Amino acid sequence: MESKKKTILPLSPVPLYTQIKEILRTRILDGTYKAHEQMPSESELTRSFDVSRITVRQALGHLQKEGLIFKIHGKGTYVSQPKAFQNLGKLQGFGEAMASMGYETFSQVVSFKVIPADKIVAKKLQLTENDMVSEIRRVRYLNRAPISLDVSYLPRTIGERLIKEDLAHRDIFLILENDYGYSLGQAELQIEAMLADESLGRLIQLEEGAPVLRIERLTFTTENQPLDFEYLYYRGDAFQYRLRVERGRI
Amino acid sequence: MESKKKTILPLSPVPLYTQIKEILRTRILDGTYKAHEQMPSESELTRSFDVSRITVRQALGHLQKEGLIFKIHGKGTYVSQPKAFQNLGKLQGFGEAMASMGYETFSQVVSFKVIPADKIVAKKLQLTENDMVSEIRRVRYLNRAPISLDVSYLPRTIGERLIKEDLAHRDIFLILENDYGYSLGQAELQIEAMLADESLGRLIQLEEGAPVLRIERLTFTTENQPLDFEYLYYRGDAFQYRLRVERGRI
DNA sequence: TATTACATCTTGTCATAACAAGTAAGCATA
DNA sequence: TATGCTTACTTGTTATGACAAGATGTAATA
Known part of the structure; x- marks a missing residue:
């Protein structure tokens, strides 16, 4: 007893x-x-x-x-019946998600610019049009093969700080959380299918007209301040975006 | 006081x-x-x-x-800052989701078959290969324009019951819950991009080679029994799949 | 035999109470 | 002035207790 x-x-x-x-x-x-x-x-x-x-x-x-x-x-x-991916459906960075499945990943920064926000970016980040924002373009590699192009928009100062970090091996999410002390809450995703154009195809080694998964992701802090707005272009053949959703009580 | x-x-x-x-x-x-x-x-x-x-x-x-x-x-x-779609990220049927946004939808059943389960379907529904399952193919319309092809696999008896229902105007999810008493819990989604072939293009009025969003969805009861396995083929240009995810505590 | 009622499990809801811990403002001290 | 302490707020954690309500088997009853 x-x-x-x-x-x-x-x-x-x-x-x-x-x-x-x-x-x-x-x-x-x-x-x-x-x-x-x-x-x-x-x-x-x-x-x-x-x-x-x-x-x-x-x-x-x-x-x-x-x-x-x-x-x-x-x-x-x-x-419960155990699931192949128990903890998905939560907000993860690409590297985070892949690392947890045992894949080797790294990113290549292809450009960094400080530019005036266009209408869409300004609205998403709750800024005024033409406020300056940082744009970071990265190509993601999985097992040395290019798999996606990520275009991230962040408030100018955060981006300027981020660009000095080791973005090749570290997720932006993890840097924002662990180094900068932001507490990430929810994200909004929009997913659609499109065809690769010439410049996208060149970056992720696809022919023009190949199918591409286009994800818009707006990430909020736990205080619901928008922090990071991204376009993710995934090769349609190489990656499957997996997640879990729950049925809400009616 | x-x-x-x-x-x-x-x-x-x-x-x-x-x-x-x-x-x-x-x-x-x-x-x-x-x-x-x-x-x-x-x-x-x-x-x-x-x-x-x-x-x-x-x-x-x-x-x-x-x-x-x-x-x-x-x-x-x-x-919190109010969001455009407050309650997404939860498991919803297509009609349910669209109706809540004020769109007019209906479905057309294009085929119903009772067939032996192939390897994939059997594994997903936790059956043995060649167990008989019901296959329901529906074309979904949004404001009278075709928007997706849904191919649903269910245990044979449930499918045979469902096919007698008003599938043109009612979601399978809602019938399973309200009429049959199943309690739906989580679902697993896999999303990828592909190109429409000739037969798919004919059904949802796309040209061959147009981009299509392909979603695999396996829905479980709250007791974690797999109940419904679906392939959803969405027109890439006409629909955006929206959801919300939360960052898990580390 | 079939049905009802009861006892006894389970989880769900709610009350009262206390202390811990984070935040912030004001006050006292060096 | 600047620092640290006190105090009064907040949410977070935990205990004890009680009854409701769903599930299930058993015993009493028709």
Whole structure:
């Protein structure tokens, strides 16, 4: 009855529910709790971790939001079928996403300009037309083959700072977060199909008229300030954009 | 001190936090609380709604998840900058999504077959190869112009039931949920760009070689059973697939 | 036998309470 | 003046307790 299962540290700076969440996540991933099996009930977890039910429910709630478990009212909590890409659907930079799948990537900066914002860019970044913005064009390589052209628009000063960084090997997202202290929240994407023109084809080694995936991405801070507006042109044959969406409650 | 602000019904079947959430959502949308303004603090809301702080936090938590508000530890809760498409990124059927934007849509069933599952379909729906599945091909129209070809694979019996429904005007998603009682959870999407071939071009009135957005969508129930596997071929020029993603905590 | 009622699991909702921790402004001190 | 402390706000975390409501098996009843 008194056997504490793991090292829960009530005085740790990391909240109890986070610690419990991580322990449960580990147990799910290592097979202690298997797919479609019932997890211990909330009251069992309350006893075994020696915390309150609120704390257990907070941990389970986060795991549910991440898709690792699901609950059925009156029955119990169950482990979800594992998915090939468990954590997609979240906002990731290209390098981040590829690195997590074990691919080797790097980028080549093909141009950097400080230019007046056109109508579209100004609107997206909530600036006035002709305000100066930084435009960074990069070609992304996956396993040494060119795969996309990224055109990023950022507020002038941020871009001028970014261009001095190691953009060949580091994601803009990670630099903005880790080095500059921005907290990235949501992004809006628009996706469409188009044909490569001559200049795009030259950059990512496609023939004119080859299919291209064109993604518009506007990234916001957690305070909902637009920070980064990008056009991503992906080779249609070489890449598949994967994500997960949830059905909203009606 | 005793002025109850709105009609909160403690005995209603709809939870208090949901009622409060809807009231706050209304106030945000009608401008009572404006973008980037601070909302009333949790303790103020606790007093004005005469509920506990847990209930207020539950309501605010949901609004935060929906992106309407954001919180700053130690400072307060703020209204987010409103977005053009507030609730996207959730799983919606085509008609559902278009109807919510005020477009007129209908579908035309071009074929219905019961066929043995090929390798890919069997794997996606977690069946054995050559198990019989239903294949439904539909052309979607937006404002009377063809915009996409949807090829849906479902377990045989579900498809045979669906084909008797009014698929011209009702989404498969909504029928599965409202009429058949399935609870839809997450979906996996893969998106790529390709060129229309002759038969696809004929169906959605494109010339051979025109750019097409090809989406693979596998939809799961909340119990993570795969239910519906679809290929969606969108005209690249006529439609933009919009969504919102969140940055996951690291 | 078939149905109903009950007991007992489960998760869902809500109240009250306390303390931690981040923010910011004002005040006292060096 | 500049620095640091106090205080009063905010949201974040956690405990304890209670009842509602859905699911399910068992026992009592028709």
